[in-house]
Amino acid sequence: MSILKLMATTAVALGLSWQLAAQSTPTPPAPVLPGVYADPHIAVFGKKYYLYPTTDGSEGWLSDHFTCWSSKDLKKWKLEGTILDLKKDLTWASNRAWAPAIAFKNGKYYFYFSANTNIGVAVADKPTGPFKDALGKPLISKGQYQAQIIDPMVLVDDDGQAYLYFGQGRCYIVKLNPDMVSFDPADVISYKPEGYNEGSFVFKRNGKYYLMWSEYDTRDPRYSVAYAVADSPMGPFVKASQNPILKGAGLVKGAGHHSVVKAPKKDEWYIAYHRFKIPDGNGYNRETCISPMRFDKEGNILPVDVFETVK
Secondary structure (H helix, E strand, O other): OOHHHHHHHHHHHHHHHHHHHHHHOOOOOOOOOOOOEEEEEEEEEOOEEEEEEEEOOOOOOOOOEEEEEEEOOOOOOEEEEEEEEHHHHOOOOOOOEEEEEEEEEOOEEEEEEEEOOEEEEEEEOOOOOOOEEOOOOOOEOOOOOOOEOOOOEEEEOOOOOEEEEEOEOOEEEEEOOOOOOOOOHHHOEEEOOOOOOEEEEEEEEOOEEEEEEEEOOOOOOOOEEEEEEEOOOOOOOEEOOOOOOEOOEOOEOOOEEEEEEEOOOOOOEEEEEEEEOOOOOEOOEEEEEEEEEOEOOOOOEOOOOOOOOOO
16 A cells, blocks of 8 residues: 555544544533623522623633523523622722622521622522622631632531631631621631642531532642541541542533522432633633532532533
């Protein structure tokens, strides 16, 4: 066989192999929000679901506002507008608006958020805001603990007691006072499971408390989600043997910084998370997705299929 024929045969073979590889790799589903949004916090109030993400798309994550999105079916999402504008609504921070969380208590909605690596709290009468800075200063200030002061999460337990989780590099846990905007610093404890980086999220199911977090860095394609379980919202938490439960596959990279929601009156769970934008995304250009999340008979979280969408 001549060299030219050999080259042509090789090219055809390679082309066929690439086509077969493309056919065998699932096509990632479209994101649930248009554009680039990350760190989605999902919640349900009444008959509607709500998403509170980080506005993405700037190197260094320099967003200066937060938006809210609503949905009746987890598939079609309506933009409810800007609910907190750091430059207009805060006196102590103007950018790096990251990774919010929301909780309901006392007939009010409390919005916890990162702002210039401090944690603040705002309050509103509706889940769509507008939210007003509750303190006029950070709830937790930069440098107050041995972690980057970001990524708040609040769990309101069945008895009404609320717990705050926060921190990158180490997870801090503390009971919130009944006013939801203060706590006793002497009660703060810390926890750092193997692999913990950021983005803690906590939920309760069948009497067990699940603490989840993101591993690696959000700019790393290996970014993923792991979890631990405890009998108390303050631990001690034991990391599950089967981890991570959420990670990228195929064209899906950097799947992490998640939140979890339970469908009303059903043992049916969903996980919201971000991934690198497809195509050409990275740690500054991420998009929000939602997939079903399931458990086995023992209550272990099963691996999430990043190619499965909400039905």
